Amino acid sequence: MVTLKQLAKELNVSISTVSKALNNSEEIGEDTVKRVKELAELYRYKPNKVALSLKQNKTKTIGVIIPDILNHFLAKVLFGIEREATKHGYNIITCISNESLDKEKESLQLLANGSVDGFILSVAEETQTKNEVEHFKRTINHGLPIVMFDRVAHDVMCDKVIVDDFDATYNATKYLIEKENRKKIAFISNIDQLSIGKLRERGYAKAILENTNYEPLILKINKNKDAQQKIKSFFKKHKPIDGVISADSASGIIAINTSAKFGLNVPKDISVIGFASKSASNLSLPRLTTIRQHAKVIGANAAQMLIERMQNTSREGDVKTKIVKTSFVKNKSTLK
Amino acid sequence: MVTLKQLAKELNVSISTVSKALNNSEEIGEDTVKRVKELAELYRYKPNKVALSLKQNKTKTIGVIIPDILNHFLAKVLFGIEREATKHGYNIITCISNESLDKEKESLQLLANGSVDGFILSVAEETQTKNEVEHFKRTINHGLPIVMFDRVAHDVMCDKVIVDDFDATYNATKYLIEKENRKKIAFISNIDQLSIGKLRERGYAKAILENTNYEPLILKINKNKDAQQKIKSFFKKHKPIDGVISADSASGIIAINTSAKFGLNVPKDISVIGFASKSASNLSLPRLTTIRQHAKVIGANAAQMLIERMQNTSREGDVKTKIVKTSFVKNKSTLK
DNA sequence: CTGAAAGCGCTAACAA
DNA sequence: TTGTTAGCGCTTTCAG
Numbered sequence: 001m002v003t004l005k006q007l008a009k010e011l012n013v014s015i016s017t018v019s020k021a022l023n024n025s026e027e028i029g030e031d032t033v034k035r036v037k038e039l040a041e042l043y044r045y046k047p048n049k050v051a052l053s054l055k056q057n058k059t060k061t062i063g064v065i066i067p068d069i070l071n072h073f074l075a076k077v078l079f080g081i082e083r084e085a086t087k088h089g090y091n092i093i094t095c096i097s098n099e100s101l102d103k104e105k106e107s108l109q110l111l112a113n114g115s116v117d118g119f120i121l122s123v124a125e126e127t128q129t130k131n132e133v134e135h136f137k138r139t140i141n142h143g144l145p146i147v148m149f150d151r152v153a154h155d156v157m158c159d160k161v162i163v164d165d166f167d168a169t170y171n172a173t174k175y176l177i178e179k180e181n182r183k184k185i186a187f188i189s190n191i192d193q194l195s196i197g198k199l200r201e202r203g204y205a206k207a208i209l210e211n212t213n214y215e216p217l218i219l220k221i222n223k224n225k226d227a228q229q230k231i232k233s234f235f236k237k238h239k240p241i242d243g244v245i246s247a248d249s250a251s252g253i254i255a256i257n258t259s260a261k262f263g264l265n266v267p268k269d270i271s272v273i274g275f276a277s278k279s280a281s282n283l284s285l286p287r288l289t290t291i292r293q294h295a296k297v298i299g300a301n302a303a304q305m306l307i308e309r310m311q312n313t314s315r316e317g318d319v320k321t322k323i324v325k326t327s328f329v330k331n332k333s334t335l336k
Numbered sequence: 337m338v339t340l341k342q343l344a345k346e347l348n349v350s351i352s353t354v355s356k357a358l359n360n361s362e363e364i365g366e367d368t369v370k371r372v373k374e375l376a377e378l379y380r381y382k383p384n385k386v387a388l389s390l391k392q393n394k395t396k397t398i399g400v401i402i403p404d405i406l407n408h409f410l411a412k413v414l415f416g417i418e419r420e421a422t423k424h425g426y427n428i429i430t431c432i433s434n435e436s437l438d439k440e441k442e443s444l445q446l447l448a449n450g451s452v453d454g455f456i457l458s459v460a461e462e463t464q465t466k467n468e469v470e471h472f473k474r475t476i477n478h479g480l481p482i483v484m485f486d487r488v489a490h491d492v493m494c495d496k497v498i499v500d501d502f503d504a505t506y507n508a509t510k511y512l513i514e515k516e517n518r519k520k521i522a523f524i525s526n527i528d529q530l531s532i533g534k535l536r537e538r539g540y541a542k543a544i545l546e547n548t549n550y551e552p553l554i555l556k557i558n559k560n561k562d563a564q565q566k567i568k569s570f571f572k573k574h575k576p577i578d579g580v581i582s583a584d585s586a587s588g589i590i591a592i593n594t595s596a597k598f599g600l601n602v603p604k605d606i607s608v609i610g611f612a613s614k615s616a617s618n619l620s621l622p623r624l625t626t627i628r629q630h631a632k633v634i635g636a637n638a639a640q641m642l643i644e645r646m647q648n649t650s651r652e653g654d655v656k657t658k659i660v661k662t663s664f665v666k667n668k669s670t671l672k
Numbered sequence: 673c674t675g676a677a678a679g680c681g682c683t684a685a686c687a688a
Numbered sequence: 689t690t691g692t693t694a695g696c697g698c699t700t701t702c703a704g
Contacts, residue, residue, distance in 0.1 A: 051697035387681035
């Protein structure tokens, strides 16, 4: 990589002249500017990012800490973040916490040494279980803003982007009860430990308790266990289930596939609604009626909020929470 | 963030003393070291990464350019890269090319300004279609090593990590012909434009041509089109298909689900084998028999190769290609 | 119109 | 044992 110094030497001018010429300063003579620019072009000169960062004390880089990159929703949010960040001239450094508190702390520390100007993150499962937040607060106190999305820590004062998990699940459940006249609706989840899993469960439970005379019927699946088997025996035990709300996409799809094995026609005998993306909902036959989360929008919003905060160093304290509403997308796993 | 300067001032010593003390230099007196370390601890001093990078002319950062983060395989490779990089003290900056040549070029340029020490990438679709490689060569000539994985540009001299796409598909096809005695095996793909898609198709075709007396039977699905519909009409038109090899996971799963709609029993009447990850193969009932790609291993290997190359600045020219073999995982969508 | 110099935070050769 | 200085690549103020 060429440096200003080398250009200056070759042109027999000073470093500052070259710098100014390239930055279109008014001070420099027309022909000098031209000479400088031509040589710079020739050598494909690019100002060294590291030097710039040091000088200006900002890196134009965002640290993103994701619990699980194999989670389609989280990957999609990352996509949204990346696109928005790029649009504003920011790069992103990605760390994967792998749902571990220690790795999350470590990533935060590691990048808080001047590598990034701020963070976007979704809280790791272990962190939520143990309810630790000190590392977040410390980071913010050190002057690095954080924006949390989806799984957020409520007792940390920072900007947040969340989903209407509770309402969406409540409404979906009520839909099955009222519009489809379902009599025994179950809730299936493999994310019951997460804040969002709990919200979804509560939304379901509230709708059941308010509108029916039976108790909520809930199946919690450990992520590493055999979901197909679990769902099969659950269906058998609680026959006749005629509606399913799933908190995650895998459970919803497996529920549809399993129904067929039981001789149940979806949606005639049983309706299934689940949180899922479009690509996931296409994997079942009939297609899964879904609660769609607009992951890219969430990512873009988070990036916008962070960038805005990083630019307005002034007014602090007034943290915002943005709710990105889900959409209900009717496919063929429900009636009508 | 505290700086050495501030610590030095508070301790009434020089900056270099503080620096040396923190770096356990032999030169500094025991008690000075202690005093310094205590204050540093108190203020949670972390050496500024940017200043270090500038000084040492390396960033300990890897640029990763991925065509599509929503592709489960690519996300998994990214996971492998991140883990290996972190293990060696490297960060990763992620760019998503979105299968676009321009975005790929742009990302390469943008990060080649001192932001990263090298690149790991998988070639964008458009780049493969147009067969452009100049931007890769230029980057390498500028002193930034590249490691390509999965979709590679063969005419670029650089380290590569690839999969045995051809052999794996050839063997899987042969397996259906010989071991399962299938008489009409189709190939379904939504990635026919990609180098790896072509390799898989050729592996299938070779097995068919060598071992049967019919022509290869191939369905190419445009990614944005209705795969369910396409597969349905394909099945109808070419009845009786009794075997499917799918180049991507979605096609395989949809093929299984579609078979049921045709009254075909999987695997009794029709066998399906597809490239897929474990989590994807769990989404069909019966589970998809898969060609597993070990994405994380691919990522880890790529990271290792790059890190090694960045450290041995000396010997160049001798580029390596590593093949990470697939595994054949028998599930219930094939006989026996 | 051009150049010299300081400084961002750090390390390391050299001086004291 | 500690301090001074130069320099990584860049911008920017101030002198010329």
